[in-house]
Amino acid sequence: MTRTIVKAMLVSTSLFASISAASAETTLTIESWRNDDIKIWQEKLIPAFEAKNPGIKVNFAPTAPTEYNAALNAKLDAGSAGDLITCRPFDASLELYNKGHLADLSGLKGMENFSDVAKSAWTTDDGKATFCVPMASVIHGFIYNKDAFDKLGIAVPATEAEFFAALDKIKADGTYIPMAMGTKDLWEAATMGYQNIGPNYWKGEEGRLALIKGEQKLTDAAWVEPYKTLAKWKDYLGDGFEAQTYPDSQNMFTLGRAAIYPAGSWEISGFNTQAQFKMGAFPPPVKNAGDTCYISDHNDIGIGLNAKSANAEAAKTFLTWVASPEFAEIYANSLPGFFSLNSTAVKMSDPLAQEFVSWRDKCKSTIRSTYQILSRGTPNLENETWTASANVINGTSTPEDAAKKLQEGLDSWYKPAK
Structure with a gap:
């Protein structure tokens, strides 16, 4: 009888541990207007991140480009937007920051990997706050x-x-x-x-x-x-x-x-x-x-943190990875012609894309x-x-x-x- 009770207790403890582990897992949702690159996120980017961060799952949930701005604003106003917000360049994202929808990421680990020009599309006019991690330029x-x-x-x-x-x-x-x-x-x-x-x-x-x-x-x-x-x-x-x-x-x-x-x-x-x-x-x-x-x-796309995300720490972990050379290499080579804004040079596998990006070594960049x-x-x-x-x-x-x-x-x- 005692063995039966002990066994039952062990099974119960094991189940509780499994449930606790499952509940400890965080799922992040990414809002984006780029629905044409969903396979790259699902098959390359997200698996690379999750492999190094087993406690965090990521869900890429894009909206049609023409509907994104209106849909995102409605979700943000209703408090139902995802944890991570894909950022258009300049004024559209600046408006979201000014409304309190995007968090200040100036102190995020990894932001030092970007130049002022790279960050300019997602930085306040006074230069005091940067609210999206730069992802790519054209x-x-x-x-x-x-x-x-x-x-x-x-x-x-x-x-x-x-x-x-x-x-x-x-x-x-x-x-x-x-x-x-x-x-x-x-x-x-x-x-x-x-x-x-x-x-x-x-x-x-x-x-x-x-x-x-x-x-x-x-x-x-x-x-x-x-x-x-x-x-x-x-x-x-x-x-x-x-x-x-x-x-x-x-x-x-x-x-x-x-x-x-x-x-x-x-x-x-x-x-x-x-x-x-x-x-x-x-x-x-x-x-x-x-x-x-x-x-x-020209800065084209970035990604920021929903200021009201319930998973801010996990989201910052993801954003720090987006700021890394690893993300830069995967993203830029998966989408030739959309170039990493990371200061670490990325070798492109596509020869035409490599020719374009090589100009950064001999010419000065502007937007x-x-x-x-x-x-x-x-x-x-x-x-x-x-x-x-x-x-x-x-x-x-x-x-x-x-x-x-x-x-x-x-x-x-x-x-x-x-």
Whole structure:
């Protein structure tokens, strides 16, 4: 009888221990708008984290991109949002922080792995708080058809003179449209054009921050000159570029009809599956040989902590892992073209992605000039820059007039802090 009681007690104790262990396990939920990379989270990222943190389970629960902002805000207001919040860059996430929805992560272990530029999309205007761990950026430059360049005997251009000489040679041959870009969708002209080549003129962060401080204006030479260069692109974009959409440009290049594509690195995965020719990439050409080069290395995605999470400590453990070189390597190689913002260099397995990210070693990084602070009012500088860039390329506005209109719009609502 005694043995039976003891055995029952042992079984009961064992069951209690199992129940306690199960209840001690923490499950974290990630909110995200990126529903296209769910397999990467489920098959690579989460298993890598859980293997080192057996007491924490992670559930990746994305929402459709177009619904994310509204759905997330509703959940946050209702107190039902996940523990971890995937952060859009700049103002959308800053608003969540200002409303008390995102926690200050300035002191999080691992944040020292990111530069001020890397953190700029998720840092308060005064620089005192950073509220999301940077995950990835996209880099601008030019993707080219290697077969076309080899056939025409064109070397990769490093200067503007070499760039336009290459375009002239492609145009004279007539086999290929020199460059695939349209102006119908407006943003393409600004993002692939003005924000792509512009940093070489306004010296990246130096010019961008001077614009925010009111020390420079959009009518200054450094901001007008890139428009003068863009105005020359008109002769190389092919017939009917004014009616050409962004998908049209993508198809024109991947079908082998155009030799050069002004690009964002997010194109890499799609182009790899669609193009039947060898591709290469080069950074925006500098004005003169030997000039310092600048690239738009634009913050795209981060991840933060729901300030009302009941699992804050476990969530911070996960965020510290996101800030690690291990996460950086898995994420960047799983999504070629979305580059780690971690200061530890990541070797890319995709050669085209490696070419893009290698520019960080020789060029200075900056972000798009309109994204931080300067597009909070009406007229919105980002959207106005779309129209201005398209008009300059179309030839319906001069570079000077475009710049003047942009500065007048900015002056109408923006007063730099003194």
